[in-house]
Amino acid sequence: MSSNQAITQQVNTILEALRYQGITTAVLAPGSRSTPVALLLAQLEHQGRLDLYVDVDERSAGFFALGIVKQTKRPVLLVCTSGTAAANFYPAVCEAKSAHLPLVILTTDRPPELTNIGAPQALDQIHFYGQQVKHFCELPLASASSAELEYLNFNVQRMVVAAKTRPCGPVHFNLPLRKPLLPQLSPAKAIYPKIEFETAALKLAAFDLKQLQQTFANKRGLIIAGPEMQLPQHAALLKWARASAWPILADSLSQLRGNASENVITGYELFMGIPEVREKLKPEVIIRSGGTLVSAQLAAWLKELQIPLYYLDPDQEVNDHTKTATHVLPVEEANFFAALSPVTTPADWLHKWAGVQNKTLKSLTAYDFTQKFCEPAIAVALAQQLPARANLFVSNSMPIRDIERFFLTAREKIKIACNRGANGIDGIISSALGMSAQVQDKQTANFLLIGDLAFFHDMNGLMMAVRYQLQLRIIVVNNNGGGIFSFLPQAQVADFEELFGTAQNLEIAKVAALYHATYQKIESFTALQQVLATPVHSLEIIEVVTKRSENVAQHQQLQQAVKDGILRMLINENQA
Amino acid sequence: MSSNQAITQQVNTILEALRYQGITTAVLAPGSRSTPVALLLAQLEHQGRLDLYVDVDERSAGFFALGIVKQTKRPVLLVCTSGTAAANFYPAVCEAKSAHLPLVILTTDRPPELTNIGAPQALDQIHFYGQQVKHFCELPLASASSAELEYLNFNVQRMVVAAKTRPCGPVHFNLPLRKPLLPQLSPAKAIYPKIEFETAALKLAAFDLKQLQQTFANKRGLIIAGPEMQLPQHAALLKWARASAWPILADSLSQLRGNASENVITGYELFMGIPEVREKLKPEVIIRSGGTLVSAQLAAWLKELQIPLYYLDPDQEVNDHTKTATHVLPVEEANFFAALSPVTTPADWLHKWAGVQNKTLKSLTAYDFTQKFCEPAIAVALAQQLPARANLFVSNSMPIRDIERFFLTAREKIKIACNRGANGIDGIISSALGMSAQVQDKQTANFLLIGDLAFFHDMNGLMMAVRYQLQLRIIVVNNNGGGIFSFLPQAQVADFEELFGTAQNLEIAKVAALYHATYQKIESFTALQQVLATPVHSLEIIEVVTKRSENVAQHQQLQQAVKDGILRMLINENQA
Structure with missing residues (x-):
């Protein structure tokens, strides 16, 4: 088998494995070493099986890929040549790690005989992004071995699945390639199978839910909905809050501010600084969902309250820098609120919040x-x-x-x-x-x-x-x-x-x-x-x-x- | 002692230690966390003790700092705030590592209580540049302890010295800072002493030099001078080559092409492809100095020659991806040629090279x-x-x-x-x-x-x-x-x-x-x-x-x- 046949098989297997697990978009920063990946990606695009974007500035390319992730809610492939090109991805990689975005980075590399020996355009790309990726994998040189191809098919799929399993995050493949770099451009047939990964949901036991419902009953309760890009909607949360007459403090990135429900409260940054308002709107219990709050003032208020706070933590990371969570619930928001029965709440509680919120809106409009x-x-x-x-x-x-x-x-x-x-x-x-x-x-x-x-x-x-x-x-x-x-x-x-x-x-x-x-x-x-x-x-x-x-x-x-x-x-x- | 007194003492001690070991220029990418460093650097600038540049784009700032290193041949300080700012330095850090440039990176960081807990603008900055720096040091939070200040003074100095000791390269300090961040702006007095680091030179033993001289005598010898920014000049090399009538193949980055000596040969990319010329100019022994050659053709010719090649390796890394070195001499070029006595060489050897070189120049001019x-x-x-x-x-x-x-x-x-x-x-x-x-x-x-x-x-x-x-x-x-x-x-x-x-x-x-x-x-x-x-x-x-x-x-x-x-x-x- 010629070496370009081997490279072709190898890269095709990788790309098919990526596609199996939901990658339908790639961003490529051009270069020479990445040639086989680039050409086979272009072939997939011609076949209508993938959207390919080419971006000359790798720093921008990384963030462009993140934007695609945010829009499509799917993992995106990001490809570059060897050398500092890969270093230019680093800011976007760090953002993907912190923001839990499934970015799949494929850096191409010079072959082993050109590493660690002073060859030009050769960095040590192994674990190149350190702690800023969820997983790293050094891929083998193309060898045309069926054991290798089978491994690639399996391992690439599991890495993509890792990227999109909560806590989502970037994963990094480094792929050494030896010349000649031109692959064979003929329609590839997927040889190795798709692995069916089912997704499981985190759910609380019925017994726990019953206890929680009793805890929340007849309380001045509050939901704080933080940033959330994962969820398509907050239907269950909204339904529960409406049925229970709880206000929802909706972070600007919660995707809830477009909701006309009277439960949605948004003016807190403008009114929480008023001592009389804080006194009037003091809750007894809080359920918090979503990521780190944009509002530093809201975070400060949480610290001041010192009341039971139930923190929904589907990422199971307890990323609460306010340190106000008193109960951590490792469960997805939708599952939690769908399973929780509504509670009764003091009659004027939501009304008080809505009054201050409406006055805030009126003052702003005026x-x-x-x-x-x-x-x-x-x-x-x-x-x-x-x-x-x-x-x-x-x-x-x-x-x-x-x-x-x-x-x-x-x-x-x-x-x-x-x-x-x-x-x-x-x-x-x-x-x-x-x-x-x-x-x-x-x-x-x-x-x-x-x-x-x-x-x-x-x-x-x-x-x-x-x-x-x-x-x-x-x-x-x-x-x-x-x-x-x-x-x-x-x-x-x-x-x-x-x-x-x-x-x-x-x-x-x-x-x-x-x-x-x-x-x-x-x-x-x-x-x-x-x-x-x-x-x-x-x-x-x-x-x-x-x-x-x-x-x-x-x-x-x-x-x-x-x-x-x-x-x-x-x-x-x-x-x- | 107030916390801003402690921060002031800490940062002043760091900056004085940097200055002790030759840092006279800093490039700052602005931000909030880096405030005490920025203000105390500005104070040094006002006192005429440091040149400070402010660059908003951290990626550019990193490379701007590298340019300063190249011009001044001194280590340069590069400072930023926490978060992705530091990631934008990565391309320049990689270049500094590969090119052996003494870049001193000081990233500022959020204090421990805001790391690893989901706080905004907090990445894991420990070993943030992985294998791409020569050394990393996590600095302590300011504590006003004299033991800590003494440590900072000593450790910062030794890190800068490491950056400028061959093989030179980037070193990274990460400095966590706790609010309040405003330092006290009053003329700082250096409390801790400068450590006097003497520099030693790598020299071959007289016995070895004598043997080498005998090896080189009466041979068609050739010097290949690769890229070199470290040396102010190649006086010793030139002097020896002139006295021995050896041609010097001068890489465009060797800084030798500005030399009018007839020994300096530069047209090799244009004539080495001619088989008759290769035959005519075939050497018996080569001394190679400097970094990785720009010319791939020259590197290929070395592989083809299969003759004794003496590789000067002051970095002691044997970064020879041509793998043609047969003898490695861990010695600085200037020391080596100053100590080596000239040799006699076949009469027409340099003349042959000069003839082809001159013809090349004439053809190009014509x-x-x-x-x-x-x-x-x-x-x-x-x-x-x-x-x-x-x-x-x-x-x-x-x-x-x-x-x-x-x-x-x-x-x-x-x-x-x-x-x-x-x-x-x-x-x-x-x-x-x-x-x-x-x-x-x-x-x-x-x-x-x-x-x-x-x-x-x-x-x-x-x-x-x-x-x-x-x-x-x-x-x-x-x-x-x-x-x-x-x-x-x-x-x-x-x-x-x-x-x-x-x-x-x-x-x-x-x-x-x-x-x-x-x-x-x-x-x-x-x-x-x-x-x-x-x-x-x-x-x-x-x-x-x-x-x-x-x-x-x-x-x-x-x-x-x-x-x-x-x-x-x-x-x-x-x-x-």
Whole structure:
């Protein structure tokens, strides 16, 4: 058997095994060593059996792949050549690990005789991502041995399954390849079988559920729904909360803010700082679901409460940095709430929450953003104006905080996503474009809210929008530097601008021109509302110019206005 | 003692220890967790005791730091906040490891109580760069203990020394920091002493030298001088080769091509493919110095020769992927040649080499690049036109191959640099700018030769030129995609453009406008010569448009012309 027959069989077996376990999309960063993988991936694409994206910048490619995972909820294959190409994947690998995303990385490598001997473009790629992957596997050189092929078929499948078994996470294959690298391009037939992996569900025993129901009965109970991309919906949670009249504090990434239920409470960042409200809304028991909360204030409140907190932990990692969980329930949210019978709850409990929530919404709506245009106004305008079906990708740092605080209600089919594993400001554009690339429904519009520093960090990511004619409306909040630092003690130091503010003076219009994006500069609330009301067609960059120097005061003014409204409401209630 | 006093003492002790061992430059990627390090570095800068650069994109920052190392030949400190920021350093860390560059990485981290518990922006940063650093050290939390400070002072110094001891390489400190993060800004006094590390030299015993001299006597001997950035000069090597009449095959990164000695042979890539020349110039013994050769053809010739090869190995790693070393000498080049007495050599040996070399140079000079403008012409024009003092940074992939093949003689004060550890096309602009930033001599002009893909990969790096008003003339060879792949078997496949060519259609003029660079488009040899003759003042981007589709044939034509010239010379010699 010729060596390229052996490579062809080997790579085909790997790719078929990947496909068996649900990989239908691959992102390739081009290079020479990865040639057989690239060509056989392209062949699968021609056969309509796989979507293949090619991204020259590996850092962007990694985050583009993460965006696809977020949209499709399926594992995605990420491929590169040997050398520093693989190192450029590292930020996305770390994000995948922290955010529990099933990323399957296949780095190609020089053959053994060119490693550890000073050959060019050869790094030690074994365990290259260290603790940041769930599993690593050094694949063997192609040998045309049937034992090897059988092993590959089995092992590649189990690694993909590991990636998508909770806690989900990245897995890494390193594949050494020896020249000649050109494979035989003929329709491959899968020789080795698919392994049928059934998925089991974590469920509590009926006895435990009965006890829990008794614990929750007649209590001022509260559900906190944290970030959640795994679940298609929270139907069971909502149903149970409605039947039990429990409020749900819905994190901006919980995918619950688009739900019109009166149980869904979102204004907590604006009202939990008021001592009278905290007193009035003090719960007796909490059920918490989903990942690490966006709201630091909510987390702080949990610590202060010191009450029983039931923490749903389907990942079985007890990743609760608030350390407030008193009871850990290793169970999926949907299973738990479907199995739990509703409880009776003090009559006015939900009503109290809804009252404060409604007053918060009214105060926010009444605020005169037309006169007082500011960064929070962008989140408010998005909540009001996003089309019925939309993906909203939100950058870290200030954007996600503003969304958490001010994007309080949305329409039903709006999905909010964020790279909330390691909270980096890298790769944001690529992640948003990766999501956009795999949106099947043509009615869905894609939005990205991002600050100028994060926009700068991943400008290269825009190339994928050009290459694949992707649709994305990017709202760049341009306050010329690192806005979040003005909220920290660092704001007072002499070297603030040099070390933290870091104005880049980036001309967004020129970036838009470079990537053939339509461009508009917005400097008022009305103009922003108008532009948001128009349909999204292609790559669009909307620059919203704000002032970093006024941002902290503007946030405080708005929060004070909401607070004043709530306090007046409480006084009226007491007088009534 | 307050906690910020403790942090201040701790960080000051670390920074003083770094400075004790020669760190005078730091590159900081901004963030919040790194605040005490950032502010105390800025304080050192204000005191004129350190150069501090701030770079928002950590990937670029890493390569910018490598550029500084290349220019200053001193270790450089690279600092970032916690999370994926550190992951963005990975490509530069890998390059530093492969290229033996003393990079000192200080990642800051969240304190223990926020690790391994699902807290935001917290990765496992312990051994974060795995095998890609020489040493890793997890630093303790500030405790104000004098035992701890004493340890920090000692340990930080020994780690920096390790980074700059051959084989040089990156070292990584991870520093957990607990809030409050603001240090006390008052002039720090170094409390703990500098450790005096003397450097020892590797030298062969006199007896061995005598034996070697006898071995080399009366032989057709050859020196191969590979890439070398460590040495300030090759004075001893040159002196010995001149006295012994040995030819020196000088790699384009050996820093020897600027030397006018007749011993320096550079045209080997153009003439070694001619069987008659190989026969005529067959050596009996070789001394090889420096790193992995740029020329694959030269490496292949070494394998073919099967003669005694003495390999100078001051790094004591025997990184010889050609596996042609028959004798390994663990000694520094300068020490070796200074100690070795000259030898007698067959009279016509150097003359034969010089004849072929001269003919090669003449053929290249005679080639009509005005009519046949092509990518090799750029290397030829640079060799002819670079100013007397210049840094030429060369990108990987095609540029370094063209330089190796066609940049045959240079003026004396020209330094050629390349990221030739892992040979990546990432971070090239940043590396060139890092070198430029630390050029002390105002007479030195800075050049970068780069293809359009590598240019695209690190466009963000250009921001540092704007921020620090750096001087660099960038020659972008724009053949709209991956030119090197046309030279490989992949060029024949149907999906070539999609998977390998990867045209980006990047509008270089718009990139220049974005970064306020002066811009010129060049489409002829004459225009290129003219623009190279003008002085370099600021950030300049020269776009040289070439055709990928014609590139292979153009290389072949030129090589054929040189070959024909040499063959005619050989015929004339035989007839004479």
